[in-house]
Amino acid sequence: MPGAGAGLPAPKAASPCATIARPRTALCLAPQQTRSPEGFSLSQALVPPSPAAAAGAAGAAAGEQALVSIEGVSFAYDSRPVLTDVSLKFARGKLIAIMGNSGCGKTTLLRLIGGVVTPQSGRVLFSGVHVDTGDLKALYALRRRMGMLFQFGALFTDLSVYDNVAFPLREHTSLDEDMIRDIVLLKLEAVGLRGAAPLRIGEISGGMARRVALARAVALDPEIILYDEPFTGLDPIALGITANLIRRLNDATGATSLIVSHDVTECFQICDYAYLLSSGRVVAHGTPQELQESTDPEVRQFIRGEPDGPVRFHYPSPPIAQELGINP
Amino acid sequence: MSKKQTETLVGGFVLLGLLAILFLALKAANLASFSFDSTYTLQARFDEIGGLKVQAPVKSAGVTVGRIASITFDNKTFQALVTLQIDQHYQFPTDTSAKILTAGLLGDRYLGLEAGGDDKNLKPGDTIKMVQSAIVLESLISSFLYNKAAESPKDAGAKK
Amino acid sequence: MTLLAFPGLVGRRCLALLAALGHATLFFVDLLRHLPGALRRPYLCIVQVHAIGNRSLSIIGASGAAVGLVLALQGYMTLSRYGQSDSLGLLVAVALVRELGPVLTALLFAGRAGTSLTAEIGLMKSGEQLAAMEMMAVDPRVRVLAPRFVAGIFCMPVLGAIFSVVGILAAYVIGVLMIGLDPGQFWSQMQDGVDVVKDVGNGVVKTVVFGVAATFIALYIGYESQATPEGVALATTRTVVVSSLVVLFLDFILTALMFTAP
Secondary structure (H helix, E strand, O other): OOOOOOOOOOOOOOOHHHHOOOOOOOOOOOOOOOOOOOOOOHHHHHOOOOHHHHHOOOOOOOOOOOOEEEEEEEEEEOOEEEEEEEEEEEOOOOEEEEEEOOOOOHHHHHHHHHOOOOOOEEEEEEOOEEOOOOOHHHHHHHHOOEEEEOOOOOOOOOOEHHHHHHHHHHHHOOOOHHHHHHHHHHHHHHOOOHHHOOOEHHHOOHHHHHHHHHHHHOOOOOOEEEEEOOOOOOOHHHHHHHHHHHHHHHHHHOOEEEEEEOOHHHHHHHOOEEEEEEOOEEEEEEOHHHHHOOOOHHHHHHHHOOOOOOOOOOOOOOOHHHHHOOOO | OOHHHHHHHHHHHHHHHHHHHHHHHHHHOOOOOOOOOOEEEEEEEEOOOOOOOOOOEEEEOOEEEEEEEEEEEEOOOOEEEEEEEEEOOOOOEOOOEEEEEEOOOOOOEEEEEEOOOOOOEOOOOOEEOEEEOOOOHHHHHHHHHHHHHHHHHHHHHHHO | OOOOHHHHHHHHHHHHHHHHHHHHHHHHHHHHHOHHHHHOOHHHHHHHHHHHOHHHHHHHHHHHHHHHHHHHHHHHHHHHHOOOHHHHHHHHHHHHHHHHHHHHHHHHHHHHHHHHHHHHHHHHHHOOHHHHHHHOOOOHHHHHHHHHHHHHHHHHHHHHHHHHHHHHHHHHHHHHHHHOOOHHHHHHHHHHHOOHHHHHHHHHHHHHHHHHHHHHHHHHHHHOOOOOHHHHHHHHHHHHHHHHHHHHHHHHHHHHHHHOOO
């Protein structure tokens, strides 16, 4: 892992970064004023996870306050139920994967945490605060502590790579351009795209776009990073890069990472804990090891990718002999 | 596109717009002759104003010296009461006559002032005594026909 | 479809139209609420003025010239019959400043700037850019929509004035330089007949009103478009149609209010 400041031009002013010693940092952010009113200090996020937390499961460990708490949440789109009485707790500093087949409600979970949709029953707590979609100001204050990586990057196409990563800094902090430049370059360095800073969004590939989006998502060093299907549609090299980046970021910043994906192989390689959703319920959870050794048929079918099992191969239909008019 | 470039181009755009509006106001419209000078009021009564409208020009010797401020009907004298706003710079003698004239052959009506010879000038609020009403085409034609009709029997009588 | 189902369909359509109208009104009020926020970030508005105004200059200028030329030719043909060809300047100026300038500029604006706004917002929505902005705790209505609204309202009067001026100059070229009318009469009749407040002023008011309408419609339709390529394409055509109809309807109302004799 490259040390901070490797290969970067000498900073114009005496950058506070140089005076702070940080173990294995790919990112470095000096604690300074931000616009968030509740006094959130960015340096909080740079504390590496304590050894005790790393050893245990990511589930509700005794005495540890969960960063995100989903309590008895039910959600339905119009009349179609998506989530039914789901309760989850995500502790700080863990890399958690939420997996399941299409339509099981994984992306909806992310939307609930981000406050994009409101649950019909139950509630979502972020760091003990209720995620209330009615109060826009409070919601925005919470969102400033989150980072989200959208499936295809969702970069602003009219801005350059540099401006995209600088966007949250310019909007939410009152840092001057020199400071912002340092931070942006460091973030891009962490994802390996510092050289691509002047490029326009139309000039970069899909994999690069996702990495730029990742740099943008962590620009303000959020407490939690939400990944919506980060492995979809990537070639093997980009896949390896992305998985590696997600893990390194999680370790370096101590942020919680929540990955929604159905790529079992990659997820199991990097996550600390995983949840398996099916038809709006949690059917299994555990460390990757536990899930791989599970004997539950639903879990086995999903993990091994078996074509037929609890999730049937055939769409419900009358017997084929009947359809073809053959009398057996 | 750098910030400076964008701002310069937008500034140019705005300048173009301002010039366009200025052009319209000065060259195309009558802003140049729009005077904020103070005016004084005069009055005149007419039997017939024709198509005279409010804001029609008041001209003397062909030069606009003021505007018609209001036109009302006096129910007692059954005449039209016309209020004029004359530019403060122009003073007219008390025996000035006011005529309702037509600009061109079929143009709009305006009020023409012909100065008299008196040494005393009209004061604000005065009424112009000598007036000539508008010439209405129908009356002109009917009086012409009447004259013609009156003429022919006389001629016929004289010839006989 | 059976005949009996027809009234039901019409009724549902009417209700849907009412709902859309209500939703649009709330959106409009919301947009107005966020205007001050946009005005506090002038650079965003300036960038949009460049995108909307500067980029429309060529089509507005070309159209203004074309309309001025045609007005001059047609006007001369008719006026010369009554020996009034000296009034050509007046004819062209009044027609442009009062009516053709504001209306044609608005229609062209809807076609060029309106569709680009709709497509831009629609694509931003389908590319999840607006959702990403929301997740970054930046209100897209303040950051994206309101600056474009401000820019549209600002650009319309400017473009309208430029249209009228180019038209008048083009008419001058035809009337005086080519046909040989007297330039003095051309300008003096115009100055005599065109009132600053009543004609030029009302023309500017019209362009502002049209600007508000056309820009709002473009932004609304783009924001509410379906997040698919077909949805965006449908939205851009709808912008042109709805903007044009609304502009023409507003023109009728404004002309009735402004230019009919009291």
